[in-house]
Each structure stands twice: as C-alpha cells, then as structure tokens.
Amino acid sequence: MTTPARRRLMRDFKRLQEDPPAGVSGAPSDNNIMLWNAVIFGPHDTPFEDGTFKLTIEFTEEYPNKPPTVRFISKMFHPNVYADGSICLDILQNRWSPTYDVSAILTSIQSLLHDPNPNSPANYEAAQLYRETRREYEKKVAAIVQESWNDDDDEDDDEGEEEENNILNLMELDNVITNLMLPLFQSLLDEPNPNSPANNLAAKLYQENRREYEKKVKVIVEESWIFIGEV
Amino acid sequence: MEGWTGVATWKWIANDDNCGICRMAFDGCCPDCKLPGDDCPLVWGQCSHVFHMHCIVKWLQSQSTNSPCPMCRQEWKWKAG
Numbered sequence: 001m002t003t004p005a006r007r008r009l010m011r012d013f014k015r016l017q018e019d020p021p022a023g024v025s026g027a028p029s030d031n032n033i034m035l036w037n038a039v040i041f042g043p044h045d046t047p048f049e050d051g052t053f054k055l056t057i058e059f060t061e062e063y064p065n066k067p068p069t070v071r072f073i074s075k076m077f078h079p080n081v082y083a084d085g086s087i088c089l090d091i092l093q094n095r096w097s098p099t100y101d102v103s104a105i106l107t108s109i110q111s112l113l114h115d116p117n118p119n120s121p122a123n124y125e126a127a128q129l130y131r132e133t134r135r136e137y138e139k140k141v142a143a144i145v146q147e148s149w150n151d152d153d154d155e156d157d158d159e160g161e162e163e164e165n166n167i168l169n170l171m172e173l174d175n176v177i178t179n180l181m182l183p184l185f186q187s188l189l190d191e192p193n194p195n196s197p198a199n200n201l202a203a204k205l206y207q208e209n210r211r212e213y214e215k216k217v218k219v220i221v222e223e224s225w226i227f228i229g230e231v
Numbered sequence: 232m233e234g235w236t237g238v239a240t241w242k243w244i245a246n247d248d249n250c251g252i253c254r255m256a257f258d259g260c261c262p263d264c265k266l267p268g269d270d271c272p273l274v275w276g277q278c279s280h281v282f283h284m285h286c287i288v289k290w291l292q293s294q295s296t297n298s299p300c301p302m303c304r305q306e307w308k309w310k311a312g
Binding site for chain 1: 290301
C-alpha cells in the first residue's frame with residue numbers, strides 16, 4: 001500500500017542515492033520502508049574520526065509532518081546523545097520542518113558530532129568532560145570509535161536490555177555492508193591511490209602497465225559473478 | 232480539412248520545480264491527489280514560499296501552537312489572491 005509518507009520516503013531514498021552527502025549513508029530495511037538503517041562516518045578532525053556509527057530511523061505515517069525517531073545503535077559517547085542512543089537535537093523535535101529529508105537528518109547529526117552542544121546535555125558525563133577535561137572526553141570517544149567497528153552481532157552481548165529491542169534484529173550485517181558501506185567505498189574503485197599500495201602488483205600495474213591492470217581487473221570482475229551464483 | 236484537435240499545455244508559475252514538503256513536482260499533484268490542476272492548487276505565503284495547498288494545510292493542522300512556514304520559519308500567512 002502506498003501512502004503519502006511511503007511515497008515521500010521513496011523520494012528521500014532516490015535523492016540519497018543520486019546525490020549522496022559525504023560520510024553518511026542510509027537505506028530502508030529489507031521489508032519495511034518505514035524503518036531505515038543508516039551509517040554516519042565520524043567526521044574528520046573530530047575525536048569521532050574513523051568511527052562507523054550505525055543508527056535506525058523510524059518513521060510514522062505522519063512523516064514528513066512529524067519527525068522520525070532517530071537512534072544510535074552503535075554505542076555513543078556524546079553530550080547530546082542519551083544512554084539508549086536517542087538524540088537530543090532541536091531539528092528532530094521542536095524545530096522540525098517538513099522540508100527536511102533523510103539526507104538533511106543524517107548530515108545534521110553528522111554536524112552534531114562535530115559541534116556538540118554542552119548546554120543541553122543528554123549525557124552529563126560527556127558534557128562535563130567535553131567542557132572541563134577535553135583530553136578525558138577524547139579518550140572516552142576513542143573507545144566507542146573502536147567499538148563501532150565491531151560486528152553488530154556481538155554488540156548486545158554485554159547489554160541484555162538491548163536484546164529485547166527487535167530493531168536490532170532488522171539491522172543485519174549483510175544489509176549494512178551492501179546497502180550502506182559500499183557506496184562510501186565506491187569512489188575508491190573509481191580512483192585508486194597507487195601511492196599507498198595495499199597490493200603492490202596492482203599498484204605497479206596501475207601505474208606502469210594499465211592494459212595489464214585492466215586485464216587482471218577483468219578477471220576478478222568475472223569471478224565476482226560466479227561468487228554471487230554460488231551464494 | 233475535416234477536423235482538428237486542439238492541444239493546450241499549462242504550467243504553474245512558481246520559483247521552484249518541486250513542493251518542498253512532498254518533493255513532488257509542482258506540475259504534478261500532491262501525494263493525496265490523482266490529477267494535477269485546479270483540484271490540487273498551489274498556494275503562496277506572504278513570505279513568498281509556495282507549496283501544494285494540501286501539503287501546507289496538512290502541515291499547519293499538524294502543528295499545535297505556532298504555524299511556521301516550512302522554508303523560513305516565519306509565521307505562515309496566506310497571500311491574498
């Protein structure tokens with residue numbers, strides 16, 4: 001059944017794919033367009049750099065007239081994020097506008113990682129450390145950056161209450177990798193950087209013998225189809 | 232000549248192509264309607280922002296206290312005729 005909210009979400013998805021903002025990615029879950037999974041890469045020059053923070057976005061049929069509920073699924077340590085992952089951000093509450101879309105929501109949260117607002121703390125410890133002992137704050141953030149790399153499957157092992165949260169079940173790792181991570185790495189396939197080689201032969205061929213490089217790449221392109229067939 | 236068939240085109244004159252609320256084209260209709268045209272009109276606010284009438288009405292009705300323009304947050308005032 002299509003409803004105005006669902007049609008709007010399809011538009012949001014299309015826009016996100018056609019004009020993807022840097023460092024964020026999102027997609028509807030497999031069987032429910034009202035529930036999205038998203039990833040925000042920790043912005044450069046912040047303690048969150050290199051973190052891959054996963055979120056869920058839950059919409060109601062009142063969208064876009066009412067904001068969605070956005071929650072971090074990855075553990076977060078930030079002055080404006082509550083212990084349960086929900087986010088204290090004005091545009092998701094009283095400053096919501098129906099002109100916002102998923103792209104705008106994700107980039108706003110990304111900029112919140114950049115500029116915490118310690119005056120309306122959701123996490124007092126984080127707010128206090130941010131204001132008074134920045135070094136201690138950065139240490140704590142570094143720990144959750146590391147945790148963000150762990151597979152989702154293990155994440156709730158030590159926190160039993162999260163297991164009850166069925167949203168987590170929808171957050172299947174495969175789905176996250178194919179729908180969310182790949183677009184972020186796609187540009188790397190477009191423009192290899194031969195100056196920091198992880199594969200010396202590939203880097204050398206790429207630089208010196210492009211034709212041989214393309215031949216090798218073609219082989220793995222064909223192999224990639226066989227792999228899908230076997231799975 | 233035995234007959235002729237007239238064809239006309241029409242277009243809303245708006246600054247934008249899409250409604251900022253539903254993101255559908257102004258030349259189309261809002262997601263609640265099936266046919267574009269007089270049954271799904273565009274409306275302007277005094278702030279000069281334009282939306283499908285049905286979209287802005289739904290937004291204003293969903294707000295309990297103030298009713299800001301979705302674009303500029305000024306209080307929404309209908310622009311006369």
